[in-house]
Amino acid sequence: MKKGHQVTMKEIAKKLGVSVSTISRALKDSPELHPETKRKIVEMAKEMNYQPNLLAQSLRISRTKTLGVIVPEITSHFFASCISGIQDQATTRGYNIMICQSNEHLELEIANIKTLVSSQVDALLISLSRETNHYEHLFELYNREIPFVLFDRVQEDIPVSKVTFNDVGGAYQVTKHLLEVGCKRVMYVSGPEDLYISKKRKEGYLKALSEFGVAEDPSLIKITDLTTEGNMAVAKEILQMDNRPDGVFCMIDPVAVEVMMHWKSQGIRIPQDIALAGFTNNPAAAVVEPPLTTVLQPGYEMGKLAVSHLLDQLDGIASDDPISIVLETTLIPRKSTEISH
Amino acid sequence: MKKGHQVTMKEIAKKLGVSVSTISRALKDSPELHPETKRKIVEMAKEMNYQPNLLAQSLRISRTKTLGVIVPEITSHFFASCISGIQDQATTRGYNIMICQSNEHLELEIANIKTLVSSQVDALLISLSRETNHYEHLFELYNREIPFVLFDRVQEDIPVSKVTFNDVGGAYQVTKHLLEVGCKRVMYVSGPEDLYISKKRKEGYLKALSEFGVAEDPSLIKITDLTTEGNMAVAKEILQMDNRPDGVFCMIDPVAVEVMMHWKSQGIRIPQDIALAGFTNNPAAAVVEPPLTTVLQPGYEMGKLAVSHLLDQLDGIASDDPISIVLETTLIPRKSTEISH
Incomplete structure (x- = not known):
């Protein structure tokens, strides 16, 4: 030793x-x-x-009844929903929460953990930043025996409980839906390829294609960096293709909404010319014209479950052994994929 | 004594x-x-x-380089934007932030203050809950000499600096715009009457009417409790009026968007039958059909300014005397009020 x-x-x-x-x-x-x-x-x-560990012990004995929450960004409707769920459940169980935002930066994520730990939070709920590609700060938390759970953006090797969505299942549902309404050439517009959700949703997309006997076509996968510029570039590229897709599944709703705005300005009819679907069920998805088919990701429920499990562990109701909680998603079909034959 | x-x-x-x-x-x-x-x-x-005050002194001497932020709700795009501005500016100046949400409850606002103060934040930025109608907790903070500023939802009697928008000016701009495009009967759909912004925006609405020589008509002011049910009830009531308005200004965008959805479902043409405008410039406002005329409220800028001023006070660059910073708003005319004559 x-x-x-x-x-x-x-x-x-x-x-x-x-x-x-x-x-x-x-x-x-x-x-x-x-x-x-x-x-x-x-x-x-x-x-x-x-x-x-004396610190961990003293934390466990003299509880502050405060939980720390770290999310990549608060302006995202999805993470804001998670926070609402976390707060409602924490309040019910007599805890207050303090929230920090990593702004998608690893450095800020590490600083957030330090800030919250020195504020003596009883435990942490963490969703990782896009940049987080090494995990010493999380293993350090673990070794110091400060309880935490990971949610949505998780890292599989860290031996704590994780709450995630069935991303593969959701992407499978929406791709299958596009194929069922009659689309022959279904495209997947992905975020950066190293993102966890990019990979998982691609997996679901490919699974549905394969089930319908459709061969994978590399020209039908496009990548955006998720900025407005990146999304617009993809929207334009699609219109310039010789053999356009007749159905497009965008990895997240904000991409689908920006693609829709561009196509409408170019006279493309949705869904008649191209059917369009997103993922997340952001508020904008329901109010655009045509309303956007999407996949409901219950962020509020995720937040509630993550807190419940963490407090159960803290109170000794649940075992300290890490578990994985996977929430299912629900397809919400709307007019953007309502093709009449 | x-x-x-x-x-x-x-x-x-x-x-x-x-x-x-x-x-x-x-x-x-x-x-x-x-x-x-x-x-x-x-x-x-x-x-x-x-x-x-020994606590205040020790806080000032051994700084934690952490600021506490309290907002009514994080799921609001507006407050999320404020937080982004607060965080970016705080990071630039070497501070981290911890955020608490009051969920519009006075009790939780008081608990949040306690949590953040016992976490030894150097200072606080607070936007008051809808319920906050007494202010002992804020006067106590003031008496303990813990520095704080109020932003957006402020209370005028508390002797600390405040950062607000020119709500009167914004509502005046949008009402004037509706009158200028030819509306004769302009309605104001207000939130609960005791809300600060309900009052201020009504003031701006009435100011524009009076400037155009239009008499105030009590039937042209409707109140919603800002829930979806309340907004739908107002949308329906307007359609049932014998003498309908030809232009409607809703106090906030989410109300205008819900009103728009209902009217569209009833075959009402916007703006031909009724012109419609909101306030805030939420992301949904730009993507609905027709895009919604609104007033841009720069939340990000508000957050940055609030932090800058607070840290200037903390660092002794700015005087401790309270000041009032008022941000201007900008009209964004879109198709929902584009009446062709």
Whole structure:
């Protein structure tokens, strides 16, 4: 063992082949465990020179009844909905929340964690920034035994609970819908390829194509950087194609809405010339003309569930072992894909 | 003086007829003040048994470089824009921010203040909840000498700096525009009458009418509680009027968008049958059909200005004396009021 290294419950758990929550319960002398199990664990903890993390302990004992929340951006309707769900559920359980925004920057995400931890929040709910490609700050939180859960933008290797959407399923639903209303050439307009949701939604798109016996056509996948300029460039490129798609699924609603605005200005009829669908169910989707077919992502529910699970862990109602909660999405068909034959 | 009462700088300032910032500078022995002025102030402070607030002092000395922000609701695009401006400017000046949401409840607003103050934020930016009708919690902050500014939803009697919009001016602009495009019967659809913006925007509406020699007609002012149900009820009522308005100005964009959706479903042509305008410039306003005439309220700029001024006060660059910063709004004419004659 390297010098100065502080042994964690995780390491004891690994050594004994039991769960972290079992270790935790043994060290708390929980009556739920068999005395022999407890004895073994306590001995191993002594042998490995385990010292309970004092900061984590003091946090657990003198609770501030405050949760920290970190989201990539608050101006996004989706994350704002998550926050509403988090707040409503936290309030119900007697907690207040403090929210920080990473603005999609890794550096700010790290600073946010420091700020919230030094404010002595009892636990954290984190959705990762677009830039986050290394995870030392999260492993450090984990090693300091500060409880947290990841939601929506998660990283699979971090051993904490995660709440996500079935992105594959949602993209499958909307692509299948476009094929069912009669589209023969369905395009996927993706965000940056390394984004988690870009990949997952592509997976769902390809799954639906394959189920309908449609071969993947690389010319029918376009990438936007999700800026207005990027979206407009894609909208124009599509109109210039020799063999245009007759149905387009955009990865998120804001892209679909900007594409729609451009096409309308060019006299393209939606859905007669090209059917169009998005994903998220932003407020704009329902009020554009024609109203946009989309996939409902219940952000409010996600926020509520994430808080419930985190507080259940904090209160010892749920096990400390990480779980994965996956929320289903719902297709909302609207006029932008209502093709009459 | 009542027992246990802690004398504030404000009281010394009142007694001597000078500003709070003069007192503050004198007690910090600032070289900017005349020695005689300083002597008088220091003597009065001693006589009144002034004891500098230790908490406030320690906050000022050991800064956390964190600002607390309280907004009524994060899901509002407008407040989300304010937060973006606050964050960008705070980051530029080396501060992080923690955000709390009151959900329009006074009780939660008070809890938010407690949470942020015990997290030792250096200062606060607060926009009041719809419910806030007494202000002890804000006067307490002031008396504890914890710096804060109010923005958008402000209360005039609290002696701190305020950043607001020229609501009267914006409502005047949009009403004048409706009259100029030829509307004869212009209606104002207001939110709850006790809301600050309801009053201010009515003032601007009436100012434009009076300037155009149009008499105020009580049947041309309708009230909605700003819920979807309330907005729909108003949309229906207007269509049932014997003498319908030919131009309608809704206090905020979401009301105008919901009214538009209902009218379109009833075959009403906008602007030919009734011209329609909103206020705020929400993203939906630009993408509905016809695009909605509105008034741009630069929330991002408001946030930046509020932080700049607060940090200038904190750093002693700006005087501690409260000022009022008023931002102008800009009319954005779109097709929903484009009447061709």
